């Protein structure tokens with residue numbers, strides 16, 4: 227968390243005055259509040275002062291206090307409390323406020339901060355050499371569900387990865403920040419589930435509901451592929467932020483593994499654009515009637531309760547069935563679940579063969595670990 231103090235005296239201007247237009251606006255804004263409640267205009271006035279000068283100076287605080295007949299200390303309290311107010315000069319083209327609170331931290335904000343240190347300046351609240359960019363870590367900005375995120379001026383940029391943030395910073399530095407659409411930087415609407423609604427669906431719609439993509443599968447909406455693939459040759463070897471494509475790929479695979487079946491299920495829930503294979507397709511694996519004691523398909527890594535339910539709907543109840551799937555059948559199921567190759571990657575057939583042959587004991591013998 228940044229320390230909220232006024233800038234040193236030597237950078238403080240001697241006086242502050244709203245421009246002619248802003249003075250008219252300020253007067254009208256104060257008038258919006260009932261008599262005796264004019265102090266409620268303190269935040270909009272401070273914000274306008276910041277927009278005019280780029281940061282909130284001591285003179286601006288005193289000027290706003292005078293306009294609202296408030297003690298200086300009261301306005302100072304407001305200005306120093308909210309991180310939206312910049313108390314010293316910041317980047318003229320972008321001041322990147324990276325949320326470092328728990329949800330964002332768990333989703334990678336430390337990597338975003340490392341990027342800011344590398345790309346902008348090692349120290350927060352310190353403009354880069356050209357004076358165009360600066361950054362700081364801030365507390366929760368209220369878009370936790372789309373973590374990690376940054377705020378630049380009044381806009382938030384969410385669901386970020388390091389390459390996406392690097393792209394955004396580059397656009398702002400080039401004076402083209404308006405090229406980047408604020409909000410989620412993946413294929414989702416506001417904070418809706420990735421891929422579309424997954425709950426509160428009518429039963430008949432539920433079966434046909436779009437299957438959600440994993441967040442990691444969602445294409446960044448505005449980052450040229452070169453950003454994701456750009457090698458970080460100037461990165462310190464120990465800097466975890468600046469990952470090579472190979473590292474990123476390995477991490478992604480590791481993350482998939484950690485996320486386990488739950489994530490796998492989430493990944494299979496919906497896909498807006500991918501056409502689901504037809505149930506009439508000749509490659510659909512043959513189903514059977516539900517046996518009295520179906521196998522626990524959830525023992526196969528990548529199958530959770532919902533995927534098991536879908537397999538049951540397809541008439542798949544036993545390990546032996548899965549073990550017998552030919553390539554075309556595996557591809558059909560993979561497409562039906564929108565698994566993007568997960569069935570092959572997790573080798574469902576090998577897992578199912580072991581489970582069909584000797585249950586958990588055989589699985590341990592083959593894979594050296596318990597199923598799931």
Ligand code: FES
Nearest residue numbers: 325330366369370
């Ligand atoms: S924790 Fe980052 S926006 Fe809430």
